Every structure is written in structure tokens, then in C-alpha cells.
Amino acid sequence: MVLAQPFAGRCLILSWDYGLQRFRLEEELSAPSVVSCKPLVLGLRLFVLAARLWGGSQLWARPGPGLRLAPTQALAPKRLLRPNDAELLWLDGQPCFVVADASKAGSTTLLCRDGPGFYPRQSLHAWHRDTDAEALELDGRPHLLLASASQRPVLFHWFGGRFERRTDIPEAEDVYATRHFQASGDVFLCLTRYIGDSLVMRWDGSMFRLLQQLPSRGAHVFQPLLIARDQLAILGSDFAFSQVFHLEPDKGLLEPLQELGPPALVAPRAFAHIAMAGRHFLFAACFKGPTQIYQLHELDLSA
Structure with missing residues (x-):
């Protein structure tokens, strides 16, 4: 980890x-x-x-193994002026990183492996102050979703060795971050909004359509996670307890499951799941407090 x-x-x-x-x-x-x-x-x-x-x-x-990590390369110093997020993706069998840049003068940059290092392959979405990037697959092709401070999230698709703009996400202004998950053959988006309601959307084959709204004042992260056999989503908050939601298969909607705390997480920014030695752990990385590690406990309610 x-x-x-x-x-x-x-x-x-x-x-x-x-x-x-x-x-x-x-x-x-x-x-x-x-x-x-x-x-x-x-x-x-x-x-x-x-x-x-x-x-x-x-x-x-x-x-x-057994050796220490060492810095080997400065990455795109003239393009990455204020990075806000980095994601890993594979394109045409090669590993790449995409780094979302939140500077007005910078640009989100796709870095792909070439020899011993990673070098700029494409600049995306210049001048838009991107806050988040999410790699996903739609219709069997790689896609990239960028959220920015200046417009609705924009969806790009991989075509001809580069990302081309495909569409934007309707009814999704002021989105800070985006994450996706798959369930029952469908692709869903979790869109984080700091002010107003965070959004759950579903891909209909041509665009994402609104499915559900969840109150989320003070949220910077809305993270879907598949833990054991359950599809969960965690909505972090700077002002209240972070909430765990469970995808109800029959309804196709997220239903409240539990709150994380007390104590409350202090400005959570990311959640990650790892399975180890037959146990499931949840890492909650916080901006203003220590990282918390939770362990999943399953209760048998059949009796």
C-alpha cells in the first residue's frame, strides 16, 4: 500500500x-x-x-526486491505546474499515467512509458484547471473522464493513438472528482460535489444519465469499492461523519449502511480497499488527520 x-x-x-x-x-x-x-x-x-x-x-x-527506491526522472516540468490527481491506465498494451493539472497555465498530461522512463504523449484540456482524472472502459474502448473547476466533466475516448473529446456529462456542474464502478453489466459514475448533492449516474450506451442524488456538503471524495461480495460507496465529509452506502441490487440504488466513526475522519480525501490474509481492510487517507485503517466485520443476521 x-x-x-x-x-x-x-x-x-x-x-x-x-x-x-x-x-x-x-x-x-x-x-x-x-x-x-x-x-x-x-x-x-x-x-x-x-x-x-x-x-x-x-x-x-x-x-x-530488497533494493530501495530512488528518484530517476523529473516529469514534464513545463506542463505539470499544479497537479491535483494522478491515475494509472494501460493504452495499447503500454502503461501510462495521466496527471490532472489544476493550474490555469498548466495542462493535464498523459505520460507513457518510453524506454527507461515516462514521457509526455499528449496534453489534454489546457486552461481548464482540472481537479480529477478517471480512467474507465466503455463499449470495449479506453476512456478518460476529466473534472475541472471551469466546466462540466468531459469524457474522452482513445482513438488513433490519442484521446479525443467524445461528450460532456449533463446536469453535473461543480464536480470536484469522479470515480466509476461496474455492477450487473452496467457502468456507474460517482461524482463528488463539495456544495450541493453528489451524483450517481449510469451509462446508457451513448451518455451518462442521472440516477441518484446524495446530500454531500463538504465532500471531496465519493469512492466506490467492491469489498468481499458487496458493492459499496463511501462519501467523505469535512463537516460530518463519512457515510458508507450499499448498492441494493433489486433497486439499483445506493442505500445507507453505516457511518465511519466516532471519532470522525478529519477531512478524508481517499479511500482504498485491500484484502490480506483472508481479511478486508479499508484505508481512509485524511488531509488534516492521521490515516485510519478499518477492518470489515460481517454479521450473521439470519438467526
Whole structure:
């Protein structure tokens, strides 16, 4: 598990200790003003992209097990001026990173592997102050969804070796972040809004259509997760307890399941699930507080 800690200025790499039955710190990467630490494993090699607000984004690499990570490359210093999110995707069999840039003078950049490093393949959506990127597959083709501070989310599709604009998302102004999940053959979007209601949308074959609205004042993250056999979605909040929703198969809607806390998470920004040694863990990364780790407990209500 790789965690970004902006206030501490570092990326943490955690590994599972089978003897102690807990996560332990394996390595720490110095990354002042980091906003995202995105790992990629290629064979025995480990890469970590550290997207940073200031000082330039970097690529770290570890040639093999037992060795330490070291910075190997400065990433697109003239294009990535204020990165806000980084995602991994595969295009034509090659690994790529897309980094959403929130600077008015910067541009979201697609970085693909070429030889020993990752280099700019395409600039996207210049001048729009993008806040989030989400890679997904629709109709058997790679797509990319970008959320920005200046317009509705825009959907791009991979065509002819580059991303081309396909459409935007209707009825979705002021979206901060986007995430997707699949259930029963359908593709759904979770759109995060800090003010107003966050949105759940479903792909109808040509565009995303509104399915559900959830009150979400103060939200920066609306993260779908498949944990065990359950499709969940967690709506984080800066002002209240974060809420866990469960997808009700019969209705096709998200229903409240539980709140995370007390204590309440302090400014949650990301949730991630990892299964280890037959157990399910939920990582909650917070902007102003410590990262919390939850364990799933299943209750038998049949009696």
C-alpha cells in the first residue's frame, strides 16, 4: 500500500507483517507538497509517481526486491505546474499515467512509458484547471473522464493513438472528482460535489444519465469499492461523519449502511480497499488527520 501524506511531505510504502498481523512501514519517500503517490509494478520493478504542487513531480524506481527506491526522472516540468490527481491506465498494451493539472497555465498530461522512463504523449484540456482524472472502459474502448473547476466533466475516448473529446456529462456542474464502478453489466459514475448533492449516474450506451442524488456538503471524495461480495460507496465529509452506502441490487440504488466513526475522519480525501490474509481492510487517507485503517466485520443476521 502506498500513501501520500501532504503535510508530512512524503509517500509511505506499507507492507503486511504476517508475524505481527499488522501493516508496517517498509519505506518512506521524501516528496514535499505531494498530492498523489501512484505505484506501478512491472515484473520485478516498482515505480512510484509522486505528483507535487511545488518542486516538480518525480518518478521513483526500484530495480528489484530488497533494493530501495530512488528518484530517476523529473516529469514534464513545463506542463505539470499544479497537479491535483494522478491515475494509472494501460493504452495499447503500454502503461501510462495521466496527471490532472489544476493550474490555469498548466495542462493535464498523459505520460507513457518510453524506454527507461515516462514521457509526455499528449496534453489534454489546457486552461481548464482540472481537479480529477478517471480512467474507465466503455463499449470495449479506453476512456478518460476529466473534472475541472471551469466546466462540466468531459469524457474522452482513445482513438488513433490519442484521446479525443467524445461528450460532456449533463446536469453535473461543480464536480470536484469522479470515480466509476461496474455492477450487473452496467457502468456507474460517482461524482463528488463539495456544495450541493453528489451524483450517481449510469451509462446508457451513448451518455451518462442521472440516477441518484446524495446530500454531500463538504465532500471531496465519493469512492466506490467492491469489498468481499458487496458493492459499496463511501462519501467523505469535512463537516460530518463519512457515510458508507450499499448498492441494493433489486433497486439499483445506493442505500445507507453505516457511518465511519466516532471519532470522525478529519477531512478524508481517499479511500482504498485491500484484502490480506483472508481479511478486508479499508484505508481512509485524511488531509488534516492521521490515516485510519478499518477492518470489515460481517454479521450473521439470519438467526
